[in-house]
Amino acid sequence: MSVKDRDPLTGHQTTGHEWNGITELNTRVPRIVWFFIIVTHLWALIMWILLPTWPLVTTYTKGLLGFDQREVVKQDIVVANIARADWADRIATLPADDILKDPELMARVTGTAHQIFGDNCAGCHGTDAAGGPGFPSLIDTAWLWGGDTDTIMETLRVGINSNHPDTRFAQMSAFGRDGILPRDDIRLVVDYVQSLSGTAAPADRIATGGEIFANNCVACHGENGHGNTDLGAPNLTDAFWIYGGDDDAMFASIWGGRQGWMPAWEGRLSQTERKIITVYLQHLGQEALQ
């Protein structure tokens, strides 16, 4: 280097730049910086050997530790499953009634189900499982396909009108749109069906509506309108309505038909998770009754 000027005070070399008599020191790189540069380089060398690092055209060095994040997550899940196996196994094997009576297991069920339900079911059925327009409440006593443990488990597994090969299938015909019933007849059926759950209407309208009902609706909803859980046909005599029980909503249901859609959860939730949800819903239903 050509610059040899030294600063008289510190003894360091200067850069040779000068601004009105002020010169710039050319101090050495501090030792601590050299120290860390060397340490980090050594660290990198060790990691090259231990972890996957260097590319070798079509493959790469795998490292002595055999570290693979995909294996790590697989192991994490296995470990987590073992950690909860003691209560998860009991939930999987015990009948729902026994679980409902066991406060310790129920604490596990409600704690876990809240997460699973929130991530998967609440989008339609709401965080409180009370449903909404078009989505049934899961905490009332009315179950389209039946409310015992096995039936709920099956509904969760295959879904309703879903793309699962074993899916439950239910369709309410579009009586008006498809020209099966004229507009006025549908109005009469609405009056009749409302009378089943205690809404008053002129007696002659109810009588005529009842005849139309007997000719068109009993195959699925039954002679008394109590529905049929084998077909997913709702009970029309109770106070629970998925699509609404007022004149206009019922007219819309009969005119345009209904075909609810519930996804199959077999590919997304394990059998134990589906059991937890089932027991959780039965628990919520019992709470709602009290």
Add this chain to the structure above:
Amino acid sequence: MLKTLLKPFARVFEFQAKTHYKMERHSMALTAGIILAAGVGGFVEIAPLFTIDDTVEDVADMRVYTPLEQAGRDIYIREGCYACHSQMIRTLRDEVERYGPYSLAVESKYDHPMLWGSKRTGPDLARVGDKYSDDWQVRHLINPRDLVPQSVMPQYAFLLEAPLRTDDLPGRLDALRMVGVPYTDDMIANAANDALGQAQPDGDRASGVLDRYGEATAVRVFDGQSGRLTEMDALVAYLQILGNLTDVAQNTQPMAEE
């Protein structure tokens, strides 16, 4: 000790210092040097990914987006959905337990640009396909709070009114082919027809969609209004295919039955 260690390299340091000293005084040489140094870093990190065999999994059943799904994807980008929704499930236990099998590179093989993201104001959407009904998706896009009262997502009701532009679809597919998506001439020529056909299950155009994109392709009225092709059709078709372009993730990561 440090001095003894460094002593053998004294001449290297001297050379480095001298060159550095000279370069600092020549701005163009300095610029070239910086570009070269940064380029080495980029090259050794990126270039091997193109040659290493298992960067992208080799999967036979992976299919390209149909024109309708691709149009939906473009709407997804236009509306900035990616600003709040990621599309990548990471290899972490909590993500796998919540969203399903972690994402594989092959699942984004035909994504240009990819929409992995890391910002999650809303949930990850990598496996949202078939999780909810079309009807749910439409109602949710019209007003999210009708279905999820605590949602902060904006409303997209206008998509239901906006007719989908199809005349530019061949051009869009052609552009994607230039960057490596294997669209055939047949697919490009029929792009506009296929977009219409995928949302008209009863029409004449539907069979062509199944011929070109596979029997498993969802052909139905996505937005609930038959006879009209809207942007809602396209966006819902896209949302329903997310995670369903290939089954490889579900097959290679079977769900742990506890």
